[in-house]
Each structure stands twice: as structure tokens, then as C-alpha cells.
Amino acid sequence: MAECQSWEHELSRRSVLAGLLGGAVAGGLSPLSPPAFAEELKQNDKQILLLWLDGGMSQLESWDPKPNTRFGGPFRSIPTSIPGVHISELMPLSAQRMHHLAVVRSMKTEDPNHSSGVPKILRGHPANRGVVYPYFGSAVAKLMGPTESGLPPYVWVKPGNGGFISTHAGFLGPKYGALALGNGKPPENLVRPEQITDEADLERQELRELFNRRYAERRRAEFSEANSYVYDLARTLMKNQDLFDADKLPEKDHERYGKSEFGRHTLHACRLIEAGVRFVQVTSYGWDTHGDNFNAHASRMPKVDRALSALIDDLNERGLMDRVLVVMMAEFGRTPRINGSVGRDHWPNAWSLAMTGCGIKRGTIVGETNAEGTDNATEPYDIGSLFHTWYSAVGIESAHAEFYNGTQPLPIAHDKMKPVAELLS
Amino acid sequence: MFDETLTAKRTIEPKPTRTVELDRQLRRVRFSPCGKFLFGTGHGGEINRWDVTEDEPRELPQLKGHRGWADALAFSRDGQTLFSVDSWGGLIAWKYAEENAQPLWQNSEAHDGWIRSLNLSDDGTLVVTGGRDRVVRVWSATTGKLLHELKGHEQEVYAVAVSTEGSSVVSGDWLGHLIRWDLSTGDRVTETRLESLHYYERDQDVTGLQSLMFLDEGTRLLCAGSEPTKTGNVFGVPCLRLLNPESLEETKVWKFGVEKDGFLYDIARHSDGYYLFVTGGTPGAGMLQLFDPADDKPFFIDTKLSNPHSVAIHPDGRRVVVSATNRNSQGNGAVRDKEGNYLGNSSPLHFFDLTDKTG
Numbered sequence: 001m002a003e004c005q006s007w008e009h010e011l012s013r014r015s016v017l018a019g020l021l022g023g024a025v026a027g028g029l030s031p032l033s034p035p036a037f038a039e040e041l042k043q044n045d046k047q048i049l050l051l052w053l054d055g056g057m058s059q060l061e062s063w064d065p066k067p068n069t070r071f072g073g074p075f076r077s078i079p080t081s082i083p084g085v086h087i088s089e090l091m092p093l094s095a096q097r098m099h100h101l102a103v104v105r106s107m108k109t110e111d112p113n114h115s116s117g118v119p120k121i122l123r124g125h126p127a128n129r130g131v132v133y134p135y136f137g138s139a140v141a142k143l144m145g146p147t148e149s150g151l152p153p154y155v156w157v158k159p160g161n162g163g164f165i166s167t168h169a170g171f172l173g174p175k176y177g178a179l180a181l182g183n184g185k186p187p188e189n190l191v192r193p194e195q196i197t198d199e200a201d202l203e204r205q206e207l208r209e210l211f212n213r214r215y216a217e218r219r220r221a222e223f224s225e226a227n228s229y230v231y232d233l234a235r236t237l238m239k240n241q242d243l244f245d246a247d248k249l250p251e252k253d254h255e256r257y258g259k260s261e262f263g264r265h266t267l268h269a270c271r272l273i274e275a276g277v278r279f280v281q282v283t284s285y286g287w288d289t290h291g292d293n294f295n296a297h298a299s300r301m302p303k304v305d306r307a308l309s310a311l312i313d314d315l316n317e318r319g320l321m322d323r324v325l326v327v328m329m330a331e332f333g334r335t336p337r338i339n340g341s342v343g344r345d346h347w348p349n350a351w352s353l354a355m356t357g358c359g360i361k362r363g364t365i366v367g368e369t370n371a372e373g374t375d376n377a378t379e380p381y382d383i384g385s386l387f388h389t390w391y392s393a394v395g396i397e398s399a400h401a402e403f404y405n406g407t408q409p410l411p412i413a414h415d416k417m418k419p420v421a422e423l424l425s
Numbered sequence: 426m427f428d429e430t431l432t433a434k435r436t437i438e439p440k441p442t443r444t445v446e447l448d449r450q451l452r453r454v455r456f457s458p459c460g461k462f463l464f465g466t467g468h469g470g471e472i473n474r475w476d477v478t479e480d481e482p483r484e485l486p487q488l489k490g491h492r493g494w495a496d497a498l499a500f501s502r503d504g505q506t507l508f509s510v511d512s513w514g515g516l517i518a519w520k521y522a523e524e525n526a527q528p529l530w531q532n533s534e535a536h537d538g539w540i541r542s543l544n545l546s547d548d549g550t551l552v553v554t555g556g557r558d559r560v561v562r563v564w565s566a567t568t569g570k571l572l573h574e575l576k577g578h579e580q581e582v583y584a585v586a587v588s589t590e591g592s593s594v595v596s597g598d599w600l601g602h603l604i605r606w607d608l609s610t611g612d613r614v615t616e617t618r619l620e621s622l623h624y625y626e627r628d629q630d631v632t633g634l635q636s637l638m639f640l641d642e643g644t645r646l647l648c649a650g651s652e653p654t655k656t657g658n659v660f661g662v663p664c665l666r667l668l669n670p671e672s673l674e675e676t677k678v679w680k681f682g683v684e685k686d687g688f689l690y691d692i693a694r695h696s697d698g699y700y701l702f703v704t705g706g707t708p709g710a711g712m713l714q715l716f717d718p719a720d721d722k723p724f725f726i727d728t729k730l731s732n733p734h735s736v737a738i739h740p741d742g743r744r745v746v747v748s749a750t751n752r753n754s755q756g757n758g759a760v761r762d763k764e765g766n767y768l769g770n771s772s773p774l775h776f777f778d779l780t781d782k783t784g
């Protein structure tokens with residue numbers, strides 16, 4: 001390697017911190033135990049891309065259509081590349097690639113509200129242990145760390161503002177928060193001013209480290225560590241400016257993914273994954289279609305369809321399907337019942353999500369709803385089972401791996417649930 | 426349309442006479458030109474039918490043949506034929522008055538997907554449709570034969586109207602792109618884009634276009650819908666736009682409410698020259714309004730209706746029906762009856778008599 005990467009310093013600092021915490025952490029191990037397992041995870045090159053449709057995509061206008069039924073809505077279903085399986089006509093490109101996907105049609109979760117439902121789903125809704133669990137991306141950042149690329153382990157591509165979102169990390173501590181790229185743009189003022197020479201920059205870095213040590217002396221370890229981390233992160237970003245700027249991506253790729261917000265952000269996410277970011281989340285807002293649900297989905301679904309299909313093609317063409325887990329979901333689905341505003345309301349009772357990539361048995365449909373989509377007709381799955389499934393898919397033994405909150409060992413996923421075996425290859 | 430002698434009619438108000446509860450949801454209601462029947466389409470492929478010759482509507486066998494949602498309805502000028510479309514691309518002509526009415530002709534693939542709009546020429550010879558496949562098609566009303574296929578929209582066609590003399594068609598799409606077509610050549614004569622008919626945010630297009638209709642011997646074109654202001658849980662201000670039928674330029678706009686009032690879903694012209702229309706918003710908002718275009722504001726507003734979607738005037742000029750929605754139709758999670766059955770919503774039919782409040 002030509003030069004020393006900031007993440008190497010970071011990893012080194014983590015080792016030191018782990019040692020410092022030895023007296024406090026059970027058995028003197030790092031926060032993830034046992035050590036052999038932690039070492040194994042460091043070697044793991046698996047990555048995760050989460051496509052989050054915030055507000056709740058309708059299962060009836062996507063993965064689980066019920067055409068020509070009381071609640072089926074106006075759209076047709078179309079055949080897919082899996083014989084006998086139909087999805088909504090709003091997803092013709094995904095239908096052609098269905099053999100690459102696995103869909104769960106019998107999700108049953110607990111919470112019908114956005115404010116509490118979003119964090120529950122993104123945390124895998126573990127049993128209540130009196131702590132705030134990390135979001136999926138933060139959990140993976142903690143469990144697997146950065147890849148060899150040294151790039152930040154958890155990047156969130158989203159509309160609106162960016163920044164460093166430490167709240168996603170829960171009890172893991174702010175360091176495991178999300179680096180949010182608002183509108184696919186890197187944080188502002190990333191470019192080093194031209195008048196600062198390499199020598200001057202080095203001196204500035206040494207001075208910052210001195211200040212950092214002083215800062216650390218007066219604060220709890222996790223805060224000083226997070227503080228250092230953000231600076232290191234900024235330096236990493238400065239070295240990879242083009243990677244964090246969606247506008248630098250080729251026009252032909254924008255065409256393939258679509259020029260919608262979701263298309264641009266999914267393309268950006270794919271390139272971040274290619275470059276080695278461990279976990280990337282793409283968020284699309286505005287799916288809370290209490291009004292005008294069918295026109296909303298007629299407008300939105302083709303954009304998702306195009307981006308998802310281009311992503312599947314890219315992962316296949318670049319040989320990344322066996323390295324990257326892709327999940328597309330929301331906090332719940334939408335009611336079969338159609339309200340007076342021609343909308344559908346919140347529906348955690350029987351909804352769908354989709355996945356593809358490493359560890360997943362592709363071309364699989366798991367679960368079934370009844371004829372009108374008003375109940376699950378087969379075994380329902382809670383999000384905890386899916387978190388076990390996804391951890392297994394990327395090589396994490398979720399039944400045994402634990403987080404540590406101080407001296408308190410905590411399961412990484414709901415300890416009463418287990419992976420959905422049918423989904424795993 | 427702008428006849429000031431209509432002033433006397435501004436004392437008209439709709440008086441509720443009865444409500445017929447249904448177990449299903451409707452999108453469109455229309456009386457037959459003979460006045461004997463009421464038809465309703467909705468969240469199913471059936472066309473509902475009632476005999477309205479007596480005070481109490483009597484439900485008749487449904488017309489079956491559509492798939493998805495049966496949607497727009499129109500009658501031939503001789504009053505003998507009913508035309509209907511559906512969300513799967515079907516177009517059917519019915520001899521509707523027969524007890525077990527069968528299609529005169531049908532085309533289950535008139536469009537690829539949802540047919541959003543249906544209109545007839547004044548002479549009754551042409552049926553015009555526009556839909557999700559972005560195409561406008563013109564059909565022979567008597568045979569169902571395709572006569573013209575008009576391509577040029579880049580988004581789905583939401584509304585079509587045939588000029589009074591039947592020589593041209595105006596169509597409008599999701600983006601607010603309006604095109605006037607010459608039916609003798611199939612050429613685009615005029616086109617424009619009304620920005621206020623389209624709103625885009627967070628990957629969602631919302632159209633403010635619901636319907637187009639020619640007025641006053643084709644000298645004016647009325648565009649009903651909304652000025653959309655928000656996506657997701659859609660908001661907009663219901664409005665009517667008056668357009669120059671040649672240039673398609675907007676000449677006047679009336680707004681009927683605030684953002685939460687949503688869309689002007691349906692409009693009917695009374696033979697005395699004023700209009701009845703219904704608006705529906707989120708959540709549960711809805712109004713029936715009576716409006717004389719000579720004014721800036723409606724002369725009657727009923728705000729008691731929950732999410733109405735359609736209004737129709739009986740040929741007698743007295744009776745009016747509004748299809749609305751049951752109260753509390755919104756709600757997260759499952760709504761079940763005592764036996765545990767999952768409940769849907771419904772569209773009560775509200776009947777009114779138009780009465781002069783001055784006696």
C-alpha cells in the first residue's frame with residue numbers, strides 16, 4: 001500500500017481502546033466476542049445495501065398483487081421469470097429479473113406508526129433490554145467494521161441534508177453512526193484549500209491529534225473516539241471526493257438507473273458498494289400514500305423498478321452478487337382497505353419485502369397471503385427473523401454473536417427468533 | 426355560460442332526500458339519458474345499475490365484462506348505448522336497458538392498461554379514449570372499429586374531449602401537457618404545457634387534471650381538477666380552469682377551497698347553465714358545490730359529505746345523486762366486524778332534490 005490510510009490509524013486506536021476497556025468488558029475481550037469470531041468477521045468481505053422506502057410501499061401494488069379482487073386496486077399483475085409467480089404490472093423490469101430475487105409475502109410486524117415503527121424495523125425489533133439498539137447499518141458497522149478499502153462502514157444516501165447521524169448507533173456509541181450524503185453530495189468544505197500545502201496539512205493533522213488527545217483526557221472514551229472518528233472520516237472523504245459525489249457518475253449509468261432521486265441514489269450506492277463501503281442505505285421518502293395511493297404508485301413504482309433492475313444487472317455483471325446482500329423494505333405495507341381519499345393506510349399485518357445477493361436463495365417466494373391480501377395464509381415472519389436471516393447471509397452467526405453494553409452482553413437480533421431457512425442458500 | 430340571467434338560479438340548493446347504503450365503493454355515477462337508470466362504476470369490474478323510476482332506487486343485475494376497475498361512463502346521443510372503460514384496458518358498448526344487458530361490442534385490449542378517460546363526439550359517431558399507455562384512440566361508436574391512434578404524449582393520458590363538430594380532440598396528460606389533434610390528419614395542431622397542472626416532489630408526479638369538456642358550441646374548454654401542492658399524502662386546491670380551445674391557453678382559474686380539499690373529482694352541468702361538482706381531500710374532506718361561472722365563488726356549498734367522488738344530474742333537472750364514502754374510512758391496521766371479518770369501505774349514494782329556497 002502506497003500510503004498509510006486513516007482507517008489504519010482508526011483500527012489501531014480501536015485496539016488500544018479495546019485494551020483500555022479490558023477491565024470493563026467481560027473477559028477483557030473486544031466488545032464483540034469471541035475474539036476468533038471477531039477476527040473472522042474482519043476477513044469477511046460481505047457488504048449490505050439497504051433500499052428503504054420510507055412511509056410504506058404497498059405490497060398490493062408491488063410484490064403481492066391481488067388483481068380483480070375487492071381490494072386489489074386497478075392494476076394488473078404480470079408473469080415473472082419464475083413460473084407461476086406474478087407481481088404488479090408497475091414492475092415489469094423486476095419481473096424479468098425475479099429469478100434473482102427472494103420475496104417474503106407474509107411479513108407480520110407489530111407497529112402501525114411511522115415514528116415508532118421505523119426504528120423498530122431498522123433495529124430488527126429485538127426484545128426489550130432497556131437499551132436503545134443500533135440501526136441495521138450501525139450494527140453491521142460495529143460487527144464487521146470497514147472493509148479493506150478503509151472507507152467508512154456505514155453510509156446513508158438520502159434526500160435532504162447530510163452529515164454524521166450518530167443517533168443510529170444507539171448504545172454502541174456515536175462512532176457507529178451513519179455518514180449521511182444529503183442528496184448524494186459529500187459534506188461541504190471537503191476540498192482542501194489550494195493554499196494549504198501537503199506539509200502544512202500534515203502539521204495541521206498533528207496539531208489536531210494533539211488537541212484530540214487533550215479532548216480525550218476529559219471525556220468518556222466513546223465520545224473522544226467518535227470525535228476522532230469524524231476527523232478521520234473527513235480525511236477519508238477528502239481522499240475519495242469523486243466517490244462521494246453522485247454528480248461525478250457517468251451519464252449512461254444515470255440513464256440505466258433512471259434520473260429519479262431514487263435512481264440517482266441507488267446508482268451512487270452501487271458505486272459506494274463497489275468501492276468497498278460495508279453498508280449503504282438508500283432512503284426514498286414519500287411513500288405514505290393515505291391519499292391517491294394508486295396514482296402515487298403508478299408514478300413511483302416504475303422508478304424503483306428501473307433502479308432495482310439496473311442494480312441487479314450491475315451486481316451480476318460485476319460479480320458482486322455473491323458478496324453483496326441487497327434488501328428492499330419499508331416500515332410496513334399498506335392496508336388492503338381503500339379509504340375515501342383513494343389511499344391505503346398503514347398495514348403491518350401482512351406485507352412484503354424483497355432481497356437478493358449473497359447468502360440468499362434467489363428465485364424464492366416465501367409466505368403467502370389470503371385471496372384478498374387481508375391476512376397471512378402461511379407462517380408469518382417478524383422483522384427479527386429477517387435480521388437473523390440477513391446476518392446469516394453475510395456470515396454472522398446471529399444466534400451466538402453478542403454486543404456488549406458495558407458489561408452487559410446483548411443478542412444482536414431477537415433471541416426468540418431464528419433465520420428463515422427457506423431464504424438462505 | 427356567462428349569462429347573467431342565471432342570477433335567479435343562485436337561490437337553488439340541493440335538499441337531501443335519501444341515502445342508499447352500499448357494500449362497495451364507487452368511482453363514477455351517471456343517470457341514463459332516458460332517466461330510468463342510474464349506473465355506477467367502482468372498485469371492481471362490475472357496472473352497478475339501479476332502476477330510479479320510483480322514489481326508492483331498485484338495484485338491478487350488474488353489467489359484467491370489465492376487469493380491474495370499471496371506470497368512466499358515457500352515453501350515446503340517442504341514449505340507447507352505454508360506453509364504459511376499465512383499468513385493464515377494456516372498452517365496452519352496452520345495450521344497457523335490457524334486463525340482462527350484454528355488450529354490443531367490446532375490446533378488452535383497447536389500451537395497454539388503465540383507460541383514464543372516455544368521451545363521445547356530439548354527433549354520437551366517435552368514442553375517444555385515453556390511457557396509461559400514453560395514447561389517444563378514436564373508435565367508431567357503432568362498430569368499435571379503431572379509426573385513429575394519436576401518439577405524442579410522454580406521460581399517461583388523463584383526460585380527453587371531442588370538439589363539438591367532431592373534427593378535433595383535446596387530450597391532457599399527467600404532466601399537464603395538452604394537445605389539440607386534427608382528426609382528419611391525426612396531426613397535432615396546438616400543444617402547450619400548463620405547469621400548474623403538475624407537481625413533482627420526492628419522485629412522485631401528481632397531476633391536477635381530472636377532466637376536460639367543451640362548452641358553448643366548442644368556444645370554451647373547461648379543465649377540472651386541482652392545483653396539486655404536495656405528494657405522498659396528496660394535497661391540492663380543487664380548481665376549474667377555463668381554456669381557449671384553439672390556443673389551449675388558460676384564460677381563467679377558479680379555486681374552490683384550500684390545500685386539504687384535494688381534487689375536484691367530478692362535475693356536471695345543469696341544463697339551466699350552472700354546475701354541480703364534488704371535491705374530496707384528506708382525510709375525509711369533501712364538498713358538493715353549486716357554481717355559476719359568472720361568479721367568482723360557488724353559490725352553495727355542502728361540507729357534510731365524506732370524500733365524494735362523483736355527482737350526476739337526472740335528466741329531469743331536479744334529482745341529483747352524489748356517491749361519497751362512509752365516515753371514518755381512514756384507519757391503520759385491520760378493521761374487523763364482530764365475527765372477525767376484514768371490513769372494506771363503501772360508497773353511500775346521497776340523493777338530493779334541487780329546490781329553490783325562495784319557494
